[in-house]
Amino acid sequence: MPQTQAFADPLILYGVPHSLYTGVVRCYLRTQGIAYIERPTSHPDFAQRIMPAIGRSIIPVVELPDGRIIQDSIDIIDHFEHAGVPWSAWPDGPLQRVLAIIVQYYGSQAMLRHAMHYRWSYLDKQEAFLRDAFAAGSGHEMAEKIMARMQSYLPQLGVTEASIPVIEQSFESLLDILEPHFREHPYLFGGRPSVADYGLIGPMFAHLGRDPVPSDLMKRRAPRVFRWVERMTAPRLDAPEFTQYGTDYYTNDTLPETLTPLLAHIAEEIFPELTSKLVFMDDHVNQWQPADGQPVSDKPHQRYIGAIETQFRGVPVTAGVQPYLLYLLRRADAVLQSLDETEQSRVLAGLQRHGLDRALPGQRGYSVGRRNHIEVWEIPG
Numbered sequence: 001m002p003q004t005q006a007f008a009d010p011l012i013l014y015g016v017p018h019s020l021y022t023g024v025v026r027c028y029l030r031t032q033g034i035a036y037i038e039r040p041t042s043h044p045d046f047a048q049r050i051m052p053a054i055g056r057s058i059i060p061v062v063e064l065p066d067g068r069i070i071q072d073s074i075d076i077i078d079h080f081e082h083a084g085v086p087w088s089a090w091p092d093g094p095l096q097r098v099l100a101i102i103v104q105y106y107g108s109q110a111m112l113r114h115a116m117h118y119r120w121s122y123l124d125k126q127e128a129f130l131r132d133a134f135a136a137g138s139g140h141e142m143a144e145k146i147m148a149r150m151q152s153y154l155p156q157l158g159v160t161e162a163s164i165p166v167i168e169q170s171f172e173s174l175l176d177i178l179e180p181h182f183r184e185h186p187y188l189f190g191g192r193p194s195v196a197d198y199g200l201i202g203p204m205f206a207h208l209g210r211d212p213v214p215s216d217l218m219k220r221r222a223p224r225v226f227r228w229v230e231r232m233t234a235p236r237l238d239a240p241e242f243t244q245y246g247t248d249y250y251t252n253d254t255l256p257e258t259l260t261p262l263l264a265h266i267a268e269e270i271f272p273e274l275t276s277k278l279v280f281m282d283d284h285v286n287q288w289q290p291a292d293g294q295p296v297s298d299k300p301h302q303r304y305i306g307a308i309e310t311q312f313r314g315v316p317v318t319a320g321v322q323p324y325l326l327y328l329l330r331r332a333d334a335v336l337q338s339l340d341e342t343e344q345s346r347v348l349a350g351l352q353r354h355g356l357d358r359a360l361p362g363q364r365g366y367s368v369g370r371r372n373h374i375e376v377w378e379i380p381g
Ligand SMILES: N[C@@H](CCC(=O)N[C@@H](CS)C(=O)NCC(=O)O)C(=O)O
Pocket: 019, 020, 021, 022, 057, 058, 059, 060, 071, 072, 073, 074, 149, 324
């Protein structure tokens, strides 16, 4: 295993234990053996130095020993992947890479609905736990405000009385799909975590694997999924159940049969919502004609640019549109564009087999990037 001298000094991770995206970064740092000190947002440095630098109050933020500041779970992982880590999160196969990005999208974006439902719709059953977590991270006074703000996000995430039964059906079916996979494999794509695992662990740790109501369900219904959550949050590769397994990804750009139902589950749930969100963004860009580099919204903390009416598992829902999703999924386009024609056709055929080819945004005449820690429109000149 290659060692990484460059990471000897601890960095500072601004985040809290119950935060979805902080969890992504914490898992990554622990797997790679990168030393860090975690500080909550109530630490004076966050208001004095970090917020002015990143332009809004958001976590996770990493402050490197040389003073550089990185916000966004994707950008933080990118930084360390470029610097060189013991266990790169990118499989070799291009189909594996594209599918890993789609699973990352499902976990880190689409499952916000499941995460927020289980956290806030069962507040009466887990209030002491949540109040303690929010107060520890932000102080008592701020805790009330943040908890109220988080609850106010439910409608734009499509969590309503009508959708709650299908959200719960979705979580239970995900547990049933993942359980047999994690009986045979330590991680989604083989012997070490990939960006797919890092995407899924966000909601599966911070909310669903930790808050009393959903974590109880996870432990009882899917013990191996709970073990994967523990494994992902442990230092290095924590797989005593798989001593003979090795640390590689599946070879020759293949996936095991146990992942087929997961990909079908994702395809069933991300459409038609994702397609409608992309069309909404097309119309938005057409109408407003933003300049290249223009922030996606007027205020840095405003991440939604509007809402669509769509369906989740056949139930009508309203869903807020975050241009950030394009920032994430464009990486799948980039993998495809880096291939020759034969390989492109092979990967596209693989995606079609799983009903996921429409997850790639493709040619739209614009994209979303990040500059100065904020999402911006990218309009080619
Ligand atoms: N795209 C960001 C999302 C980060 C994010 O949404 N963080 C949440 C906490 S888990 C937050 O700071 N929310 C503040 C708010 O919504 O007011 C990332 O991946 O880092």
